[in-house]
Amino acid sequence: MADKDIDLWFEALAATEDTYQRYWALLDKEEQAKALRFVQEQHRARYVISHGKVRTILARYIDKPPETLCFAQEVAGKPYLVVDGRPHEVKFNLSHSGDRMMLAVSRHEPVGVDIEVWLDGFDCAAVAEECFTETEKAFWQALPAHEKADAFYRFWTRKESFVKAIGAGISLDVSQVVTSVDGASRFISLPARYGAAGQWRLVDLDLGPGLSGALTVRAGGMERLCFRRL
Secondary structure (H helix, E strand, C coil): CCCCEEEEEEEECCCCHHHHHHHHHHCCHHHHHHHHCCCCHHHHHHHHHHHHHHHHHHHHHHCCCHHHCEEEECCCCCEEEEECCEECCCEEEEEEECCEEEEEEECCCCEEEEEEECCCCCCHHHHHHHHCCHHHHHHHHHCCHHHHHHHHHHHHHHHHHHHHHHCCHHHCCHHHCEECCCCCCCEEECCHHHCCHHHEEEEEEECCCCEEEEEEEECCCCCEEEEECC
16 A cells, blocks of 8 residues: 555445354454444444454554454544554544445545435435535525435535544534535535645545445545455
C-alpha cells in the first residue's frame, strides 16, 4: 500500500457457519459481549462478521494476527488501532448498511466512509427538512420523483462521510456540511473549526443500484483509490 493510496474493502455480511465461528473467535471479550446483547440474530451475525472482517483486513496492514489487534476510541467514539501502547499510523473507518459493509483504510490520513442502502418507505422528506440546507432542499424538491432517492442518499452519505472523517459523531449538525448540488462532488461550506472546504476531498462512490456511498479525506491525502475484496 503506497503512502497516499486509500483502499476500500467492499464486503458482504454473509458467511457460512464455519466462517462465522472463525470470525467469532477473532473478537475480543468486549466485542463478543456486545454481540450477545443484540436481540435479533441477524444483527448479531452482521456485527460478528463485520468486526471479524475488520480484524482480518487490518491485520494485513500491520502484520499482526487478527485476534491480537487492540483498539481504542476517540472522544466521540471513532475507533483507532493501538500497537505497543500507541496509536498506529494506519487509519480506518467502517460503514455498514443492510447486508453490505465497507472498510476504508489509509496509511496516514484520517478517512471517513459512509454507505447507505435505499430503504422503501423511508421518510426522506423529513430528514431533508432537518439535515439539508435551503439550497440542497430546493434542488432535491425540484427533482422528478424517480431521481429523488439517488439525490437524497448522495447528499446524506457525503455529509456522514465527513462527520466520520473528523470523528465528530452526533455532536456535529450535518446541515452545516454543505456539498455541491451539481457538477463535481465537493464541499461548499463546513464549520470553521474544521478548516476551509477546499482542505477536504469528497468522492462519490458508484456501488450499484439501490446503494449509495461517499468518501472523505483531506485534500492531497489521496492519489489512488483501490477497491479490494477478501
